[in-house]
Amino acid sequence: xSAERSQGYEVVQFPWLRVPVVDSLRAAxxxxxxxxxxxxDVTRARELLSEHKRRxxxxxxxxxxIIACTARAVSEHRDMQAYRQGRRHLIFFDDVDVCMxxxxxxxxxxxxxxxxxxxxxxxxxxxxxxxxxxxAQTAGIGGVWAMRGRRLYPHLPRLLRAAFxxxxxxxxxxxxxxxxxxxxxxxxxxxxxxxxxxxxxxDYTLTIVVGGIGxxxxxxxxxxxxxxxxxxxxxxxxNVVDGAPMARFVQRLVDLIExxxxxxxxxGDGAGTAxxxxxxTTT
Numbered sequence: 346x347s348a349e350r351s352q353g354y355e356v357v358q359f360p361w362l363r364v365p366v367v368d369s370l371r372a373a374x375x376x377x378x379x380x381x382x383x384x385x386d387v388t389r390a391r392e393l394l395s396e397h398k399r400r401x402x403x404x405x406x407x408x409x410x411i412i413a414c415t416a417r418a419v420s421e422h423r424d425m426q427a428y429r430q431g432r433r434h435l436i437f438f439d440d441v442d443v444c445m446x447x448x449x450x451x452x453x454x455x456x457x458x459x460x461x462x463x464x465x466x467x468x469x470x471x472x473x474x475x476x477x478x479x480x481a482q483t484a485g486i487g488g489v490w491a492m493r494g495r496r497l498y499p500h501l502p503r504l505l506r507a508a509f510x511x512x513x514x515x516x517x518x519x520x521x522x523x524x525x526x527x528x529x530x531x532x533x534x535x536x537x538x539x540x541x542x543x544x545x546x547x548d549y550t551l552t553i554v555v556g557g558i559g560x561x562x563x564x565x566x567x568x569x570x571x572x573x574x575x576x577x578x579x580x581x582x583x584n585v586v587d588g589a590p591m592a593r594f595v596q597r598l599v600d601l602i603e604x605x606x607x608x609x610x611x612x613g614d615g616a617g618t619a620x621x622x623x624x625x626t627t628t
Contacts (some may be wrong), residue, residue, distance in 0.1 A: 362457045364499040365506075372510035373546040377583040381595050382541050385575045386603045387558065393608035408445070408531050409475040410608065411555055414601040415529060416441040416466035422594040425551045426526040427585050428517035435585070436517040441467040442525035444549070447481050462525040471607050514548060524548070531555040541576045550585050554578040575602070 390410060398404050419425050423437045430436050443466045446458035461481040463474055498506070513520055520526075528549045532542040539559025544552055556576030563572045579598070581591045 360457060361496060361499045362459070365495075368506050368510055369513075369548055370546055372507070372514055373548050376546055378545075378547065378552075378580050379583050379586070379588065379591060380543060381579045381591065382543075383577045383579060383595060383599060384539075384561070385577050385599050386563070386572050387575045388573045390602060390605040390608060391573055393605045397608070405471065405608075406475045406478055408529075408555065409471055409478055410606075411531075411553075411602065412443050412445070412463060412466050412474050412529060413469075413471045414598060414606050415527070415553060416443065416469075417601055417606060418594055418598040419527065419551070420467040421597060422590065424586055424590055425581065425594050426549075428520065428526075428550060429585060430517055438517075438521055438526050440465045441527065442521060444525035444528045445478075446530050447478070460524065464525075520548070527551040527553070529553045529555065532557075539574060539576050541578050543578055544580060547580060547582075550582045552580040554580070577602075 391407075394405050394407065394410070419441045426441065427435045427437050443463040444460055445463065447461050448456055448458045461478070463469070463477050466474060469477070513523065526549070528547060528551070530542070530544070530553075532540075532554060538557050539561075540557040542554040542556050544554055554577070556578060558573055558575050560571050561574045562569055564570075565572070577598075579591070579595050
């Protein structure tokens with residue numbers, strides 16, 4: 346990354362990996378988003394994750410657990426990842442394809458987040474989701490051809506880039522093939538304590554921001570206890586989803602997370618089978 350230093354300040358080149366992010370945010374401007382800021386008790390979930398590590402020596406990703414819970418909740422509330430096709434139709438996808446950002450260290454780019462899609466998360470076990478994420482982290486920022494495409498993108502005419510994002514946002518099946526059906530981003534891993542993250546705009550019908558974890562006093566069986574509470578922001582496109590369906594989805598997601606969904610079944614291996622069903626019960 347080239348730099349130019351002058352008296353009192355330094356000028357560096359704008360990261361080329363940020364250009365598509367800026368373009369996507371520009372294309373999503375004006376979308377009416379509803380936001381729900383939720384505190385979720387994750388004490389049981391974190392205890393189960395710690396117990397699994399003590400028993401097997403294997404560390405399971407907390408983000409993978411949240412993805413598994415989200416996939417289950419979305420599979421029961423399919424309107425949360427519905428997309429408009431033209432003026433008269435909606436598309437409801439069967440698979441829950443979760444787009445997430447993974448930070449990589451590049452020799453020329455420094456630390457940059459690149460998108461990765463966990464395909465069919467509603468049909469995968471927690472272990473499979475965990476391995477999917479780890480494989481993406483190990484793979485790095487991308488192969489030779491992927492890197493060439495990313496380096497070429499900022500040099501394309503702005504009109505051509507805008508046309509791509511126009512198509513991306515108006516053809517749901519194109520969006521699903523490239524970027525998945527919903528976005529989940531985790532910012533809590535980069536800080537300590539309770540904190541929310543709010544995305545102002547999004548290309549997706551459903552966006553979930555996983556914030557920080559703090560301690561809160563709570564009554565448990567009549568006794569005051571310190572509980573670990575996750576700050577979760579759920580955002581939905583009001584063009585597609587109304588407040589009541591969103592509230593039902595949020596409540597179901599909270600129930601799944603607080604119950605430690607899938608974590609007490611063979612170390613999380615049973616989650617995939619349960620996610621694939623549409624029964625209203627937590628197994």
